[in-house]
Amino acid sequence: MSGKTSAPAAARTKSQDAISTAQKVKNIVFTNFPLICLIVIIAFLGIVTSGSLFSSYNVQTILNQMFLYVLGGFGCLFLFAQGGIDLSMAANIGMAAILGARVLEVSIPLGIAVTILTATAVGVIMGLIYAYAKIPVFIQGLGMNFLINGMLYPLCGGRATIPVSRTLTALQSSTTEIIITVVALAIVILAYNYTKFGRECRAIGAGEVAAVQSGINVKRVKTMAFIITGLTCGIVALLTLIRTGSASQTTGANFNFNVMLSMILGGAVMTGGTGVKVRNAIIGAATLIVLQTGLGLWGMNTRIQEIVKGVLFILMIVSTTKLESKIVK
């Protein structure tokens, strides 16, 4: 046996040899298309804004505005890899922030715990529904979104905004955000790329039936993915309270859509599987925020900015999807 190559392996080797250098270059370009787009956008906007985009204030602002979307993307990664999506994230963040802010008025440690646990509890409920009820994931997300949104007003106690203590808002700093991002990145890389759970998430996205047949406890993995998303919502809610100093019914507004947009701009495949990568969250959030900031700095009319962004987003997403299918492995 030794020294001999099996027939399929030999065929595979032959096939790999057959990939020309040109195709390899194409593969690299296609695989990294979102990153290339980001670099082109940064370069273009850097030139047309006469370098203003690269001023330390604007770099800091871009990183500051990316921060929560990157974290949100990390949290959604496991669900995204399964081909799932949580449309109740924004409402979940709003509820966690409101409840947390109300408890923070009494006790800071308790308020922090309530913020995180509330969102995580919603994640548990969503996970159980996802795993056991077998209803389309976006329908359950919309349902939970309506349910929580309906509760936000009474939870606010009729108040427009609930302020939080300056002790908490004083925690906001670029350094804190860097530390949180780097720690979260390290955890997500490890959990997503090097654990059985991460592989199982991608396997479910690649094909649920095959995943079941290969012995993966799909229900457990699905539930866990939603719990991670819920936990992320709690952390985002807490960080939002620290950044804005208050909670209201609009806290977290559109967060899920911006995270979803970031992931797709970053090259994530909506059907899940191996097409979802950690870098999608970073590249996508950077693309979104750089465009928002850069077009404004360029002096483009705000109405035209929206149109340009819409056109660019569609082009990038269509191109990414098309190019993904052309990668020869």
Place this chain on the structure above:
Amino acid sequence: MKKLLALLLALVMVFSLAACSGGNDAEEPSGNEGEEPSGNEGDGGETPSGETDENGLVSWKLGMMDPGAWNATSGPLYAQMEAACEALNVELYYVVAQENSAEGHIAAIQNMIGADCDGIILLNGPLVQGIVQQVADMCDEAGVYWSLSWTKIEEGDGNYEACMNSEYFVSTTYEDDVHSANWCTNLLGELGCTQLCEIGFAAGNATGDMRDQGVQQGLEEYSMELLAEERDQTLTSTSDGGKTIMDRFITSYPQMDGLVIAGMSQFVLSGVVSSLEENNLQDDIQVTCIDFHEYQTQYLESGVLDGIIGGHVVGTYYSLILMANLMNGTPLTEEKALIEDNFIELASYEDALIWDEYGNTGDIYTAEETLNMMQKVNPDFTYEDLLAVVDAYSLDDIVTRAEARA
């Protein structure tokens, strides 16, 4: 894996660079005590370039939130601001708040600062979103002057402290919201209403609380009863929501004979009117509201609306006059200005026609009048003169000045 590591390293490097270089660029705040603005030389904005126009007015950049779709309040307000900025050699820079949330507003203000705005004039977004302190911190750190409008701040509350402690805070303008709501409620009392419902802001912001106080005073003065109120922003922020609210009121309180819309009227009034007309109750339920609406003239003509108070579209203009004088090194006052401006009351179709002709134009104050409020152009103009201009603002004042020009 290599690519990922490269990305990670690049990210850490960028973060580190930003962290090392940020935060210390803004100069020591100089306050607004008479000297030329000087705190904008870092990344938070440049000093007004010094390029002067034919009137000797220095060129500078003003940031404002993008007005979005035209409505009867923001339309004339922004039209007036655009006209005044042109007269004053000011570049007006709009930024969109991507989300109507505290986060969205903070990001928009960061983008204004990043675009080198020398000054920022905001409406009531910071008050509504509860981020006045955050705005103060951002502007102080970047050395950017800032003002608020539609925002009453009172000694003892956190917002007042945030503004007064901010080196770069210039002014806030506000209206007597107790009066506006009281005017609406009293008008219903005079029309013989006894059983009212109310649509208003969610409690907790100063404007909403004052309007509630005005409604309460009116209820007591005319011995009327408040049957129900709706303040849920998920309903009060759309026309459909307005219709839903009114349908519910009609079903639940058949004895209702008056409705006061003390807030969010630009969103709910059309829905309310639609519900009244569908139920054929436009003659049985009287309606008054705060904040002008694009269809107010036709509603007043048809009688479905009985009175409307608004026209508070010049507060930002007064803040601009203060800021422009400051930027030109001739501040009108050494103090942080808290200015109360007036509402316009439309109690009839004829009043609405007058407003349409003279007020809804974008040049309530002409370029000439605007220039005359600049000490560089008119050295005799004082802060007291500005307060007199503010105090005179009324339907009569607008008509008189327009006719004098004609």
